[in-house]
Amino acid sequence: MSSTEAVGGSPRYQLLDILRGVAILAMIVFHVAWDLYYFGYSPVDVTTEIGWVVFQKSILTSFLLLVGAGLVLAHGRGIRWQKFWRRFALIVAAALATTAGTYWMFPDYFVFFGVLHAIALFSLIGLAFLRLPPWLTATIGIVVIGANFAYNNTIFSSRELGWIGFWPTSPPTSDVxxxxxxxxxxxxxxxGMRLILASPLTDKLATIRSNEPVARGLAFIGRWSLPIYVLHQPLIIALLWGFSLIQPATLTPPVQSVSQGFVTSCQQSCLGTGSTAARCERYCGCALEQVDTSNMWDAVSATDPTAEQLASLNSVAKLCTAMVGTVP
Structure with missing residues (x-):
């Protein structure tokens, strides 16, 4: 499809394709940085460094703004259901593939509701807002954003509820x-796109076109953003994994999984009580098994555990203490 071909009665704006292309390239940069840290080739944790966090949030914001704009251009004059469901199915399939792939590679941090999951759901919900007055849609959008900052509760920090929001700390995942x-x-x-289409800006937007190689390249990437998004991470990870076989990482150790971090913390605490290394190893192995079997990871990672969670953890401590006994 060319940059001037009609989409649901509206022209395809090259500028939006270019912006989408810039966003996908920025996302690739972020994922490369994250993967380098995960594999131990970089000391920079992009999930906590403020500059990288702002960068990532900016990319996500631009993606989702463009999702809203794209919905208006494709379906603003009437929902083209066949086209919508075809694209919806592709996004859902890609989202499920992302979940399966990340569960295989990072079982403690797998993606259960990431960018693609969100785009699928938000696109479906967004259809209900295409005919509402723009001021009402914008007001509801601001309320949705503001509500997340006005209210939070630790119960939403679990995987079961984390897709809703309102959590004070992120659920255990690499993307949510x-x-x-x-x-x-x-x-x-x-x-925003409804307002633009109702203003003189729409004519100016249609005239913003360039045949320069960079602009055409970015527009091409923007038009194929979905397959590029799906394929770039597996490719980067495969390249880094192959490189690690030739040149093992030396800067930092790989990021610990939740279970590895739990065992490390447990053993440090145990050794601090004067117990032997052998006893601590047995005790922490028991604790890990009990926590994993009973799916108590929310209690382990909670910054402010509830009385019920504390009682469960204390039960594990007593059980494992009794099972280890006095073995040195």
Whole structure:
């Protein structure tokens, strides 16, 4: 499809394809940085470094604004259901593949509701807002965003509820894009594009075109953003994994999984009580088995555990102490 071909009665704006292309390239840069840290080739934790965090949030914001804008261009004059469901199915399939792939590679941090999951759900919800007055859609979007900052509860920090939002600490995952606040960003994209199409800006937007190689390249990437997004991470990880076989990482050790971190912390605490290394190893192995079998990871990772969670952890401590006994 060319940059001037009609999409649901509206022209395809090259500028939006270019912006989408820039966003996908920026996302690749972020994922390369994350993978380098995970494999131990970089000391920079991009999930906590403020500059990288702002960079990642900016990329996600631009993606979701463009999702809203794209919905208006494709379906604003009437929902093209066949086209919508075909693309929806592709996104859902890609999202499920992402979940399966990350569960295989990072079982403690697998993606259960990431960017693709969010785009699928938000696109479906967004259809209900295409005919509403833009000011109302924008108001609802602002409320959705603001609600996430006005309220939070630790019960939403679990995988079961983390896709909703409202959590004070992120659920255990390498990527999560919850409804609150990110649906609000898509709604702002819908409202913004509705306002643009109703203004003289729409004519100017249609004239912004370039045949320069960089612009055409970015527009091409933007038009094929979905397959590029799906394929780039497996490719990067495969290249880094192959490189690690030739040149093992030396800067930092790989990021610990939740279970590895639990065992390390447990053994350090145990050794601090004066117990022997052998006894601590047995005790922490028992604790890991009990926590994993009973799926108590939410209690382990909670910054402010509830009385029920504390009682469960204390039960594990007593059980494992009794099972280890006085073995040196």
């Amino acid at each position: 894009v919850p409804i609150f606040p990110w649906l609000g960003t898509v709604l702002l994209g819908i409202a």
